[in-house]
Amino acid sequence: MDHFELRNGVLHCEEVPLPEIAAAVGTPVYVYATATMRRHVAVLRAALAPLDDPLIAYAVKANPNGAVLATLAQAGLGADVVSGGEYRRARAAGIPPEAIVFSGVGKTAEEMALALDGGLYQFNLESLAEAEMLSAVAASRGQEAPVGFRINPDVTAGSHAKISTGAAENKFGIAIGEAAEAYARAAALPGLRVRGVAVHIGSQLTSLAPLATAFERVGGLIRTLRSAGHAIEVADLGGGLGVPYDPALPPPPSPDDYGRMVCRIAGGWGVRLVFEPGRLIVANAGVLLTRLIRVKPGARHPFLVVDAAMNDLMRPALYDAWHAIDAVEPRGGRTIANVVGPVCETGDTFATAREMDSVAPGDLLVFRTAGAYAAAMSSTYNSRPLTPEVLVDGDRWVLVRPRQDVATLIAGDRIPPWLGITGS
């Protein structure tokens, strides 16, 4: 359920007609529904209710807008961060340090120091070399950093290759076969308190089976580590649960199914469980609102050239991702078309031979399920300013990121004085 619905023939976000936002802010623009985010938090919390005090740490990289983070902070979520920038954004949005997990394969000494100074729940470490660096940083400040190791359980996630992270050949985590040795060496380091295990095998998972396999392996590892004398108090089961993009495909497992599986496998581990959902919380809470610029004839189907492009929504170009495309004020007919942006790349194609609402130049359209890994991945390629973002709550809405202007883009450049160009 996503709170983007037709009312009297006009697509609304909650109580707000989307043409009102397009008229005030222009297009393209991302629009997020507060009600959808709150609903997803409630559904996940209910699914995990049998567990004792789980920590739900929202994966900030899915959508790091401060208004989104503040909404989720108010709903009681923590944060999973993967950079110093995300750590600072989470704190700025009011997420308490004791609810922040720091993940990522390349944390620098500066980022470690930032999080140690500000406080956090746990670092998830991905290598022994990283453990040594963190120990040195923490010990030099007279601290003991709470840590878990991210385990690479060697399972194939069955999602797109670019978002699978738990196979042996991926860069993430410590091979499960080498974990016992890594824990023994890390436990001897002065600046660490080794108390957790973590796993995250990929994103947009549409089956519970690989997750269940990974969790079983983590459970086995916890037993091995405990019998070697390590006090394991935390197990971080990552994120990854898929969301429905294409209504023609079978829906991914529900949060309830996921919760039951987790309780069955991990409910008896005697640890605090941590979850790092990203996409599940925000994907369906957002749309990218765009306007049709013109229709250009094509060899087989016409090209609908919209004012959003791959720099605004990169997922189709990067992952061959499918987004539903709907008219904001449907005219009634259906058509088959290619939907493309203005960027000078063939990859700037949102849909090929798509059966969709008939539209005419000037009409508004939405790309649905664009709340996650969408605005977060945008760039200024082709010197297109970053897309604005709007947050709706009931019948009110507010611009939570203004449209960048081209002057700002140009002002960021520095022309070497020896070129003698003054500009205008």
Ligand SMILES: *Cc1c(COP(=O)(O)O)cnc(C)c1O
């Ligand atoms: C990206 C990521 C997540 C979130 O993944 P989703 O598929 O959005 O739930 C969680 N944990 C880690 C370590 C990640 O890198």
